[in-house]
Amino acid sequence: MQPLIDNARTFGRRPEEFARLAEGQAPEVLFITCSDSRVVPALITGARPGQLFELRTAGNIVPPYASERPTSEAATIEYAVEVLGVRDIVVCGHSHCGAVGALVRGDDLDAVPAVRDWLAHATPRPAGPAEDPEVAEGVRSHVLTQLLRLRSYPCVERRVAEGRLGLHGWYYEVHTGAVRSHRARTDTFEAL
Numbered sequence: 285m286q287p288l289i290d291n292a293r294t295f296g297r298r299p300e301e302f303a304r305l306a307e308g309q310a311p312e313v314l315f316i317t318c319s320d321s322r323v324v325p326a327l328i329t330g331a332r333p334g335q336l337f338e339l340r341t342a343g344n345i346v347p348p349y350a351s352e353r354p355t356s357e358a359a360t361i362e363y364a365v366e367v368l369g370v371r372d373i374v375v376c377g378h379s380h381c382g383a384v385g386a387l388v389r390g391d392d393l394d395a396v397p398a399v400r401d402w403l404a405h406a407t408p409r410p411a412g413p414a415e416d417p418e419v420a421e422g423v424r425s426h427v428l429t430q431l432l433r434l435r436s437y438p439c440v441e442r443r444v445a446e447g448r449l450g451l452h453g454w455y456y457e458v459h460t461g462a463v464r465s466h467r468a469r470t471d472t473f474e475a476l
Contacts, residue, residue, distance in 0.1 A: 302333070311337040314364040316430070317376040318344045318383065322458045325376070337364045343383030343426070344375060346433040347405045358437065365439040365449065373440070375430045376454040376463075377423040388422040389414045420455070424473055427453040428466065 315325045316339045325331065325338055339360045347355050364370045377384065383403055386393060387410050393400035408429065412421030431453050434440050443449035453466035455473045464473035 305334055309334050309337070309368065311335055311364075311368060312371050313337065314339060314361065314368075314370045314373045315376065316341070316344055316346060316361075316373065316434075317456075318342065318378055318381060320378060320381065320458075322380075323376070323378050323456060328376070328456060328461075328463060337368060337370060339364075342399065342402055343381065343387075343406060344377055344430060345383075345402065345405045346375070346430045348433065349437045361434070361437055362439050365437075365443055371448065372450045372452060373434060374452045374454055375427050375434065376456055377427040377430075378456040379418040379420055379423065379458045381419055381423050384410050384422045384426050385417075385419045387426075388412050388416075388419050418457075418459075424453075424455050424466075427455060431466075 311334060313331075313336055315329070315336045317323050317325055319340045319342050325336055329336065337360075339357060341357060345357075346361070347357050349358055361373075364373070383399075383406070385391075386399075387403055387406055390409075393403065406426060406429070410419075410422035410426040410429070412419055412423075412425070416422075431451050434451060435444065440449065440451075444451065453473070455464045455466075457463075463476050465476050466473050
């Protein structure tokens, strides 16, 4: 914890670097990814403050849209699309994902009921070999499921139909730093 505290103490000593951020934000991308500490969107993309609007959830899950019981995730997506006017949404899964791994293996999650119930939003269960520590196949199929789920959000569906919003599926390899993007025409994940 101490290195984090030390950095926080010196971080605010450069106000000239951050003054323009007080004027507002205009990110072009909503980046939806896992809460995993090894996945750092700004590090992966090289983004500076104000360039990415981030949504981090366990397993980069996009819950089903339900207007009668809105979720924090739905509010974040709607705000990014309707208020900020992002032009692209990236759903980025990653290798060695504990959430997707638990789903692929069919782990008993009764000891962590909130996690178990949250992961129920990931349906259908991601495919892939249970013995693969990278859970690569499972993560990639899970990313595509979340992209489909995003399309069920009215604001996303409308903007995509108007050609004003692009949806992208990424797979980040924790152990190499490589990023692969889903290509719809070949239904494969290829290096960026």
